[in-house]
Amino acid sequence: MPGKEVPITELGPSHLNQLSQQLDQEIEFIQNSMSQLKVVQTKFVESRDSLDKIIPDNKGKEILVPLTSSMYVNGQLSDVEKVLINIGTGYYIEKPIPEAKEYFKRKMEYLTTQIEKLQPALQEKYKMKQAVVEMLQVKVQAQIAAQQQVAKS
Amino acid sequence: MKCRGSYGEYQKCLSTRQQLDAQLNENGLVKDELVRLEEGATVYKMIGPVLVKQDQDEAKQTVQKRIDYISEQLKKHDCLIKDLEKKQDSHRENLQKLQHQFQQSQVKAATRA
Numbered sequence: 255m256p257g258k259e260v261p262i263t264e265l266g267p268s269h270l271n272q273l274s275q276q277l278d279q280e281i282e283f284i285q286n287s288m289s290q291l292k293v294v295q296t297k298f299v300e301s302r303d304s305l306d307k308i309i310p311d312n313k314g315k316e317i318l319v320p321l322t323s324s325m326y327v328n329g330q331l332s333d334v335e336k337v338l339i340n341i342g343t344g345y346y347i348e349k350p351i352p353e354a355k356e357y358f359k360r361k362m363e364y365l366t367t368q369i370e371k372l373q374p375a376l377q378e379k380y381k382m383k384q385a386v387v388e389m390l391q392v393k394v395q396a397q398i399a400a401q402q403q404v405a406k407s
Numbered sequence: 408m409k410c411r412g413s414y415g416e417y418q419k420c421l422s423t424r425q426q427l428d429a430q431l432n433e434n435g436l437v438k439d440e441l442v443r444l445e446e447g448a449t450v451y452k453m454i455g456p457v458l459v460k461q462d463q464d465e466a467k468q469t470v471q472k473r474i475d476y477i478s479e480q481l482k483k484h485d486c487l488i489k490d491l492e493k494k495q496d497s498h499r500e501n502l503q504k505l506q507h508q509f510q511q512s513q514v515k516a517a518t519r520a
Contacts, residue, residue: 338451338458341436341437341440341441342433342434342436342437342440343433343434343437343470343473344452344453344454345437345440345441345450345451345452345453345466345470346450346451346452346453346458347440347441347444347448347449347450347451348448348449348450348451349448357440
């Protein structure tokens with residue numbers, strides 16, 4: 255809310271409704287971001303785990319190289335020293351295996367801290383949402399009571 | 408109508424800002440990685456479907472330039488968003504005033520009838 259702060263006790267039902275919808279949107283956004291971060295994290299885990307297979311013992315062994323998600327060709331593992339990593343925006347860097355593992359570990363830690371940062375924000379939004387909904391109920395009930403009073407008199 | 412138009416513009420501006428932010432973030436991460444690189448490590452750049460070897464310093468420069476550019480764009484967009492917010496507020500006020508006037512004239516018409 256831009257401008258000065260307004261306590262939710264002073265807002266009317268329509269404003270409260272609007273606020274609750276806005277909070278819903280924000281919660282959804284944060285949840286989406288979190289699940290996206292988790293998806294990326296599992297990708298990093300997979301990449302790091304597949305590095306465990308690239309050891310000198312496996313040099314020269316036959317592998318199936320995926321050309322598309324449903325077609326593979328035969329290949330031989332010729333280089334067990336270095337891998338190419340996509341670091342984003344079209345840049346790739348060549349790294350020895352231990353450093354590559356280090357890279358993935360770092361990325362995973364980075365993502366974990368990002369997810370941890372989102373958690374309290376999400377909690378906060380939930381709390382706000384609850385407060386708004388409760389206030390809305392109180393207001394609506396008060397309105398109904400007032401209407402009944404008018405109808406009686 | 409004016410109010411809705413400026414709202415659309417505002418939304419558009421917000422989403423571009425978000426995109427710029429994401430790009431800045433990604434480039435920042437790439438820069439971090441490039442800075443961590445050892446001397447002599449090979450850097451490739453994806454150009455269309457091919458990977459082209461690129462000089463480390465050149466890559467660093469390019470990324471830095473991008474970051475500078477995106478930051479500038481971000482600043483511009485922040486200003487724009489602020490302007491649009493102001494405009495929206497004034498539209499909203501106008502709308503409220505008009506609605507108020509309308510209601511008053513209705514009440515007047517009702518009492519007269």
